[in-house]
Amino acid sequence: MTRWTLPPEQIPSAWFNVVPHLPSPSQPPLHPGTREPVGPDDLAPLFPMSLIEQEVSDEPWIDVPGEVLDILKLWRPTPLQRARRLEQALGTPARIYYKDESVSPSGSHKTNTAVAQAFYNAGEGTKRLTTETGAGQWGTALAFAAAQFGLDLKVYMVRASYGQKPYRRIAIETWGGEVVPSPVDEPDQPGSLGSAISDAVRDCVGRDDTHYALGSVLNHVLLHQTVIGLEAREQLGQAGEGLPDVVVGSCGGGSNLGGITFPFVPDAGVRLVAVEPLSCPTLTQGRYDYDFGDVGGLTPLLPMYTLGHDFVPPSIHAGGLRYHGSSPLVSSLVKDGRMEATAYPQGKVFEAAVRFARTEGRIPAPECGHAVAAAIDEALAAKETGAEKVILFNFSGHGFLDLAAYDDHNHGRLTDEMG
Amino acid sequence: MTRWTLPPEQIPSAWFNVVPHLPSPSQPPLHPGTREPVGPDDLAPLFPMSLIEQEVSDEPWIDVPGEVLDILKLWRPTPLQRARRLEQALGTPARIYYKDESVSPSGSHKTNTAVAQAFYNAGEGTKRLTTETGAGQWGTALAFAAAQFGLDLKVYMVRASYGQKPYRRIAIETWGGEVVPSPVDEPDQPGSLGSAISDAVRDCVGRDDTHYALGSVLNHVLLHQTVIGLEAREQLGQAGEGLPDVVVGSCGGGSNLGGITFPFVPDAGVRLVAVEPLSCPTLTQGRYDYDFGDVGGLTPLLPMYTLGHDFVPPSIHAGGLRYHGSSPLVSSLVKDGRMEATAYPQGKVFEAAVRFARTEGRIPAPECGHAVAAAIDEALAAKETGAEKVILFNFSGHGFLDLAAYDDHNHGRLTDEMG
Numbered sequence: 001m002t003r004w005t006l007p008p009e010q011i012p013s014a015w016f017n018v019v020p021h022l023p024s025p026s027q028p029p030l031h032p033g034t035r036e037p038v039g040p041d042d043l044a045p046l047f048p049m050s051l052i053e054q055e056v057s058d059e060p061w062i063d064v065p066g067e068v069l070d071i072l073k074l075w076r077p078t079p080l081q082r083a084r085r086l087e088q089a090l091g092t093p094a095r096i097y098y099k100d101e102s103v104s105p106s107g108s109h110k111t112n113t114a115v116a117q118a119f120y121n122a123g124e125g126t127k128r129l130t131t132e133t134g135a136g137q138w139g140t141a142l143a144f145a146a147a148q149f150g151l152d153l154k155v156y157m158v159r160a161s162y163g164q165k166p167y168r169r170i171a172i173e174t175w176g177g178e179v180v181p182s183p184v185d186e187p188d189q190p191g192s193l194g195s196a197i198s199d200a201v202r203d204c205v206g207r208d209d210t211h212y213a214l215g216s217v218l219n220h221v222l223l224h225q226t227v228i229g230l231e232a233r234e235q236l237g238q239a240g241e242g243l244p245d246v247v248v249g250s251c252g253g254g255s256n257l258g259g260i261t262f263p264f265v266p267d268a269g270v271r272l273v274a275v276e277p278l279s280c281p282t283l284t285q286g287r288y289d290y291d292f293g294d295v296g297g298l299t300p301l302l303p304m305y306t307l308g309h310d311f312v313p314p315s316i317h318a319g320g321l322r323y324h325g326s327s328p329l330v331s332s333l334v335k336d337g338r339m340e341a342t343a344y345p346q347g348k349v350f351e352a353a354v355r356f357a358r359t360e361g362r363i364p365a366p367e368c369g370h371a372v373a374a375a376i377d378e379a380l381a382a383k384e385t386g387a388e389k390v391i392l393f394n395f396s397g398h399g400f401l402d403l404a405a406y407d408d409h410n411h412g413r414l415t416d417e418m419g
Numbered sequence: 420m421t422r423w424t425l426p427p428e429q430i431p432s433a434w435f436n437v438v439p440h441l442p443s444p445s446q447p448p449l450h451p452g453t454r455e456p457v458g459p460d461d462l463a464p465l466f467p468m469s470l471i472e473q474e475v476s477d478e479p480w481i482d483v484p485g486e487v488l489d490i491l492k493l494w495r496p497t498p499l500q501r502a503r504r505l506e507q508a509l510g511t512p513a514r515i516y517y518k519d520e521s522v523s524p525s526g527s528h529k530t531n532t533a534v535a536q537a538f539y540n541a542g543e544g545t546k547r548l549t550t551e552t553g554a555g556q557w558g559t560a561l562a563f564a565a566a567q568f569g570l571d572l573k574v575y576m577v578r579a580s581y582g583q584k585p586y587r588r589i590a591i592e593t594w595g596g597e598v599v600p601s602p603v604d605e606p607d608q609p610g611s612l613g614s615a616i617s618d619a620v621r622d623c624v625g626r627d628d629t630h631y632a633l634g635s636v637l638n639h640v641l642l643h644q645t646v647i648g649l650e651a652r653e654q655l656g657q658a659g660e661g662l663p664d665v666v667v668g669s670c671g672g673g674s675n676l677g678g679i680t681f682p683f684v685p686d687a688g689v690r691l692v693a694v695e696p697l698s699c700p701t702l703t704q705g706r707y708d709y710d711f712g713d714v715g716g717l718t719p720l721l722p723m724y725t726l727g728h729d730f731v732p733p734s735i736h737a738g739g740l741r742y743h744g745s746s747p748l749v750s751s752l753v754k755d756g757r758m759e760a761t762a763y764p765q766g767k768v769f770e771a772a773v774r775f776a777r778t779e780g781r782i783p784a785p786e787c788g789h790a791v792a793a794a795i796d797e798a799l800a801a802k803e804t805g806a807e808k809v810i811l812f813n814f815s816g817h818g819f820l821d822l823a824a825y826d827d828h829n830h831g832r833l834t835d836e837m838g
Binding site: 001002003005007008009070073074075081085103104105106107144147148166167170171173174175176354357358359360361362363398400401403404406407410 | 428590
């Protein structure tokens, strides 16, 4: 066997909340003006109350609404695959498993939280959503989800990606969303996730019918992604494995990483590895501090690893990982030594991604390529020692909408410091 | 339930051969010079002997080799989905099911035969393959399969698509294939599948290490696609349905159509519907006759519906359906009244495709959009009569690599006679 599926009724019926399992208590976000902990009322202009409750919850499990399950069933549970052909090509004794989130309608894990956020907003009367998107994985996912609940959507797309990745812009429009390049007021700037968040928050705050939706970083977003790790745990059991030795995920804001790793946090023997781009090394070279989530300083101050909220990373192809900060939950785990972090240069990521495509078939998104590269290195390390290690990584999204990046790689036009 | 999966061990272990079930005996291909039936030796410069044997076989079942199953298991069995959200949007009493072939590594059904053809070629010592591709679904599928068996690959891509669809060219290169626009000798011509076949056959015939691979039309190609219909039959049973009332597939050369419909040919009560583009109306307006498979007149003469081998269809976005002929097996079924044929204009196809994307989530390839449009019309007809009809169609591929076409549609730049 190389592939484990589960029937639709085995989609997890509750999300896993990592907060009670953190080594040290989580610190609250602070109000940007008063520097006091923010309360629900401070967040109400941005989010519906049910998401705010999830954001501050310390309940160990939170039920997934039936209406959300009904939509997740369009593609979930996703398959767990054993990468036997890659193992053979590497000559490793390790067993490599990947959870394939690329089979969602929008092609990445982002759809998991997009559906939940659209559901709660629609239920509380929101008519319109605003959001940011980097490479476009989040924007496409939310466009799909908004269409399911009849919500209008405006997407502020990081200008560097808006030019580089027209296909994701078109996909958003095909699902009915509106897309504009960001920063809206500075047409010469390539932008970043931080500046696009500022644009989307500004658009939202002034309008009663509008809420804002974030595709990563916040607790409730990572919560919705834990279906990935919960399913993978079940499927590893089906495959006859116990716990994995190591779980690997790429990390920008932290959502696919949190999704695959959080359900393994209580298992002390399982190593957890975050993989980020060397050009935006938040966890490996940033400082742990309170900082704004956006460039404009409009969001609450979050306790996290950060490169500074005014840091503008180079225009690498993994646009979804170009974020100055990281999820407070991921940051807390890294700070306390429960999670490791490593950084990869772009060239090495694409070499690994092509190797994966030619053995396992699927072409990874550049973001996802970071996890592929680190999983390959774990397998090669196991070859050195002869250890029959079990490696699990999250195949967070396919690269069909990122092929311009592969064209650069295939024809030698890609550098580690892509401008 | 809205989704039925099968475990990997339930991939069909034998292909279904429709030849013994044809209403009238199949007619042989003729040698282009002598006009006598071609023998195995005539085809040997092009194909390995095991594929030639399959081409002329009248055995009812042909075993799928274990090595082929091992690769198909990377994504098969594919899910059968019930399109409940589309049904609700249409207000139809019909139950619409679609077989989702878009989950393959290259994103379409083409991978099913690509793996089999690469396997048989590698087994008989072929080192290099040549082929044609239209929109690029076939070229990407064969590039993936060739990489699995270490075969070199040269793809002659219809020039209209080469310019319109750079992403599929890049995907082929990422899997290790070489791509050139066709016709190679006429750089001002948009080309067609027929001219690209001529280029690929010419390249093959002169070289001992090289064979040619065709992505549709021929008996052995359609044979390899019957895993689609065989799985769907099993999954409809799981869903509590008996036989479907109607099975719908889009038709260019006929391979995805044959794949989903052939296993239902013996079931007299099941309607079978081929959907083709109005701009290339082979089955609905062509003549049934012997004709060449290619523009250059290099291939054997095939008994089929044809618009004439020198017919150059307009550059519609469904490049995979721009073929002057049709599979002899499909043609025979249409001629004898066992299969219906209908033709759709491009604008109506994209309207249906967007409707599908906004309800069911997945964005269809333009080729696949033809089947979506006809399935919707079947469901609307059922609404008129109140019939609780069961409709099955083949979701043959996703449109992530065809989004430029959606951009034209979304912004009103697409016409029914796209030049």
